[in-house]
Amino acid sequence: MLWALQVLLHLLSSFGPSTDGTSNTPTHTSSKIPDYFDTTLGWFAGPTQTGEAPYLAQTNVAPFAGVSYIPNAPLETQVPIAGNAHNQNIFQRLANLSPYFPSPRGFGVEEYPVPPGSHVQWVNMVSRHGSRYPEMNGRERKLGQKLTEAKGKFKAHGALAFLNDWRFMLGAEILVPIGKQELFNSGTLHYYQYGHLYPNNGSKIIARTTTQKRMRESAEYFLAGFFGLGWTQNATLEMVIEEDGFNNTMAGYKACNRSNWDVAYNATVEWASVYLVDAHSRIKGMISGDLEWTLEDTYNSQALCAYETVALGFSHWCGLFTYEEWEGFEYSLDIGFSAGVGFQSPVGRATGIGYVAEVLARMQHHLITTPEFQINTTLTNNTITFPTHQALNLDFSHDSNIIAILTAYGLTQFADSLPLTHIPTNRSFILSHLEPFAGRLDIEIISTPAPVNSNRTDLENIYLEGKETKYVHFVLNQRTVPLGRSLEECGERDDGWCELGMFLRAQERQLQLADWEYACFGDWEPSGYGSVGDGRPNPK
Ligand SMILES: *[C@@H]1O[C@H](CO)[C@@H](O)[C@H](O)[C@H]1NC(C)=O
Ligand SMILES: *[C@@H]1O[C@H](CO)[C@@H](O)[C@H](O)[C@H]1NC(C)=O
Ligand SMILES: *[C@@H]1O[C@H](CO)[C@@H](O)[C@H](O)[C@H]1NC(C)=O
Ligand SMILES: *[C@@H]1O[C@H](CO)[C@@H](O)[C@H](O)[C@H]1NC(C)=O
Ligand SMILES: *[C@@H]1O[C@H](CO)[C@@H](O)[C@H](O)[C@H]1NC(C)=O
Ligand SMILES: *[C@@H]1O[C@H](CO)[C@@H](O)[C@H](O)[C@H]1NC(C)=O
Ligand SMILES: *[C@@H]1O[C@H](CO)[C@@H](O)[C@H](O)[C@H]1NC(C)=O
Ligand SMILES: *[C@@H]1O[C@H](CO)[C@@H](O)[C@H](O)[C@H]1NC(C)=O
Ligand SMILES: *[C@@H]1O[C@H](CO)[C@@H](O)[C@H](O)[C@H]1NC(C)=O
Numbered sequence: 001m002l003w004a005l006q007v008l009l010h011l012l013s014s015f016g017p018s019t020d021g022t023s024n025t026p027t028h029t030s031s032k033i034p035d036y037f038d039t040t041l042g043w044f045a046g047p048t049q050t051g052e053a054p055y056l057a058q059t060n061v062a063p064f065a066g067v068s069y070i071p072n073a074p075l076e077t078q079v080p081i082a083g084n085a086h087n088q089n090i091f092q093r094l095a096n097l098s099p100y101f102p103s104p105r106g107f108g109v110e111e112y113p114v115p116p117g118s119h120v121q122w123v124n125m126v127s128r129h130g131s132r133y134p135e136m137n138g139r140e141r142k143l144g145q146k147l148t149e150a151k152g153k154f155k156a157h158g159a160l161a162f163l164n165d166w167r168f169m170l171g172a173e174i175l176v177p178i179g180k181q182e183l184f185n186s187g188t189l190h191y192y193q194y195g196h197l198y199p200n201n202g203s204k205i206i207a208r209t210t211t212q213k214r215m216r217e218s219a220e221y222f223l224a225g226f227f228g229l230g231w232t233q234n235a236t237l238e239m240v241i242e243e244d245g246f247n248n249t250m251a252g253y254k255a256c257n258r259s260n261w262d263v264a265y266n267a268t269v270e271w272a273s274v275y276l277v278d279a280h281s282r283i284k285g286m287i288s289g290d291l292e293w294t295l296e297d298t299y300n301s302q303a304l305c306a307y308e309t310v311a312l313g314f315s316h317w318c319g320l321f322t323y324e325e326w327e328g329f330e331y332s333l334d335i336g337f338s339a340g341v342g343f344q345s346p347v348g349r350a351t352g353i354g355y356v357a358e359v360l361a362r363m364q365h366h367l368i369t370t371p372e373f374q375i376n377t378t379l380t381n382n383t384i385t386f387p388t389h390q391a392l393n394l395d396f397s398h399d400s401n402i403i404a405i406l407t408a409y410g411l412t413q414f415a416d417s418l419p420l421t422h423i424p425t426n427r428s429f430i431l432s433h434l435e436p437f438a439g440r441l442d443i444e445i446i447s448t449p450a451p452v453n454s455n456r457t458d459l460e461n462i463y464l465e466g467k468e469t470k471y472v473h474f475v476l477n478q479r480t481v482p483l484g485r486s487l488e489e490c491g492e493r494d495d496g497w498c499e500l501g502m503f504l505r506a507q508e509r510q511l512q513l514a515d516w517e518y519a520c521f522g523d524w525e526p527s528g529y530g531s532v533g534d535g536r537p538n539p540k
Contacts, residue, residue, distance in 0.1 A: 036238050036385065039220070044211035044243045047136040051171030056313035084323040093326040095333030096399045097306035098436035099131050100182045102478040105433070108413065109482040112456045112495040115463070118448040120473075123194050124359050124393040126250075127186060127440040128402055129218035130179025131310040133171040140307060143300040144168030147291075154289035161286075162316040169312060175214045175221075176311045182438035183218045187225020190394075193442075195226075197392040198234065206387050207235045209396035210242035210250050218438075219396045226394075235394075238385055240376060247376035249354035250397040252404060255374035256520035259347055264339035267529040268332045271420045272299045275328030279321055302329045310437070331423045333431050339529055341404040342429065343415035346526070348535030350519035352404030353511065355397070358386075359443065360507055363472075363500070365389055373516050399435045406434065406441070406476075407535040410510040413485040417533060433477065442475040445500065456494035470500035 035041060081090055092101050114120060134140045148168055156163035175183075198205065209219035216239060223231035242251045253259035273295060280298040287293055301317050302325070308315030321329075338344040341351050354373035358380065361368050365388045368380040380386040397405075406414060414434070416427040447470050450463040473496070474481040482496030487506040490498035498506070515536050518524070524537040532538060 036240065036379065037236055039216060039237055039239065042213075044241050045213040045216075046211075046242070047173045048213045049133070049136070049172035050174065051133055051176075051311055052169035054177075054312045059312060060314040061316075079318045081319065081326070082322040088323065090318065090321075090323065090326040091309065092432055092436075093330040094306045094436075095330045095431035096337065096435050096437070097303065097310075097333075098432050099178055099310055100186070100436050100438035100477075103433045103476060106479040107428070107433075107476065107481045107496075108485055109480050109494060109496040111480055114446060115448065115452060117463075118446055118452070120194070120197075120444050121447045122363075122391045122393075122445040123197060124362060124395070124443045125190065125440055126355065126395045126397050126402060126405065127183070127218070127222065128397060128399050128435060128438055129175065129214045130182040130221070131176050131437040132179055132214050133173055133176060133311055134303070134307050136172045138172075138303075139296065140300050140303045141168075141170070141172070143297055143304065144170065146297075150291045154287055154291035156287055158286045159320055160283060166316070170307055171311070173212075173214060175217050178310050179214070179437060180217065180221045183221035184225040186438055186440060187222035187227075189225075190222070190442075191226045194392055198227075199391070202234075204233070205235050205390055205392055205394070206238055206385065207394040207396075208238045208240060208250065210248060211239045212242050215239075215242065215250075215396055215398075219394075222394070222396070238379070240379065247354075247371075247374045249358055249374055249376075250395060250401060252351040252354055252374045252401055253341070253347075255354075256347055256351055258520050258522070258524075259351065260526070261336070261340045263526065263529050264336045264345070267339050267420055268336045269296065269299075270529075271328070271332050271335055272296075274421060275325060275331070275423075279325050283320065299329075299332070302326075327423060330430070330432050331418070334427070334429050335418050335420065335529075337400065337403050337431050337435075338416070338418055338429050339532075341400045342407050343412065343535040344418065344530070344532050345407075345535060346524065346532050346537040347519050348404055348407040349410075349510070349514035350404075350408075350516045350536065352401065352406070352408030353514035353516055355395075355401070355405050356408045356507065357511060359393075360504065360511075361386075362388060362390070362393055363445065363504070373514075399439070402435055402439065402441060403431075408510060408514055409474075409486075410506065410513065411474075411481060411483075411486045412534075413482070415533060415535070417530060420529070436477070439477050444473040444475065446471045446473055446497065451499075452495070452497070454491065454493040454495075471497040472500055472503040473497050 092098055207219060207223060209215045219237055223235050227234040240248045240250060242248055242254060244254055247255050276295060276298050280295050283298055284293050302321060305315045305317035308317065342348050354375045357373055358375060367386060367388060368375055368377055371377050414429045416429045418427065449468055451466040451469045453461050453464055474483060480496040483498035484490040484492045487498065489502040489506040513536060519536050522537065527538060
């Protein structure tokens, strides 16, 4: 085996330069493909623990008597939820733990077709990975451990009786089956949307992801959905190192020293102590014997519902909570992400700004050669690893990073202040709608023969007087984000588009606002929850 590999490497190396021609010293030989194009190395993959195999035929206690609807999916099983008057779906109230679903209510504008004579000429997607197991250091795992250790010492009753036979069966970090399907489906959908943008001379595009296993696999499943199983003929996957201290715009917090979730987490706990009061005493009342059940355990039980559902297909934990308590759970993560990486976070803009700068560079067809933000300029300073004329740009990232990217773009429509006492139902920041598993932001450039009327219902006058114009169109989870709502340069438009020049001008401002150096490395004083509102440290 090893011998064969060496021969292969030798053969490959003979295609690269072997000497520099001016001295006898052998220079760097390209003996193998560069590490960042090698999807087999497995380095910086993070923890990769597999869980137990699902057995839904056995574990699904549905169908419940009197319910005849059978969902066309193994997930989102029938679970009777108290107080669910309108037959709503709790699996769409799980915030960043929701399996993918398109934004159900949009972001403030209707969708409009591309007018005749206009063309979508460019797209930049950043997609989250698919549904996964809990993270290795996740609090849900600690609850699992605690319950495993307490086995036999307590007795659970009523709706909690399942706990007497329950086992923790989840792995860690890597994709679960539905997570793979989500990315395959997304790749398929994106092919329908943007397949035309793949170069018709058949040259390969560069797609980027990080070295983490779920990130690599998400990209691979997506590309399989987009191109088919032969996707390696159509795309080269570039893997950027995801590890503390490395520059990676798809994991921007890794190079931001002051990234911190403490304020966000404490705020979440404070909100939990409001919305979970009833649930907590209900659950405590179902336990006898030696098990100290805390409020955080009640909270983490909700997360277990989410994780067991995507990993195993069914979870007993889900039915323990009322519909209102699921709305509370969703809101707890709105609070957490808004304060961790959104406009309520002092590093929200800074965390996402490097990625924004890269997209602006792609839009303007230039490289990035001078280090700035968390950009790895070794990869952005040449067109082999950072093509500047690709019409189809596909990147993969994480939930918190994509929220930070939305913040860095200055989309202040999502800058709600979120109280810890009640749920503002009119809020814009609903994490379930912004970043479910496999959530994705598609940024399009649309080229039009003349300016497009901002009044899109005026069908007699689709085009105004003027010359060829380009527009930027943000599509988040299949719905338009109206740029004029947040960026004044863009103006009010029915279709939410923004003229390209105006968009670039607005973004120049955002690059400054992120205040990257100060936000990530400055010695500003942390302040309490609710005191930050613009995604950067408060002025001194
Ligand atoms: C193929 O087309 C792409 C995009 O149109 C272009 O950038 C690239 O240079 C072309 N490659 C070749 C080998 O012609
Ligand atoms: C991928 O590349 C192969 C080989 O060039 C080509 O035959 C195929 O059509 C491409 N796939 C798509 C979806 O364009
Ligand atoms: C930049 O990327 C290259 C290629 O993967 C890697 O060798 C280098 O360590 C990275 N540098 C930083 C600062 O992340
Ligand atoms: C979060 O809460 C813990 C426990 O009450 C406390 O020790 C810690 O100082 C708090 N952290 C912040 C940043 O508020
Ligand atoms: C990584 O980012 C830092 C901060 O901008 C910069 O000083 C450093 O040169 C960057 N490294 C690379 C390889 O771009
Ligand atoms: C890109 O950066 C690498 C490492 O920082 C450097 O060796 C190389 O010369 C640079 N290439 C260009 C084209 O600037
Ligand atoms: C929601 O309603 C409150 C109270 O009327 C108001 O202050 C706030 O601006 C509204 N938020 C949004 C996003 O409309
Ligand atoms: C848009 O155009 C339609 C059709 O001409 C008209 O009825 C409507 O009042 C216009 N809307 C605005 C906001 O001007
Ligand atoms: C990062 O923060 C730690 C303390 O939290 C500090 O010791 C270190 O010097 C900081 N690094 C940089 C580059 O600012």
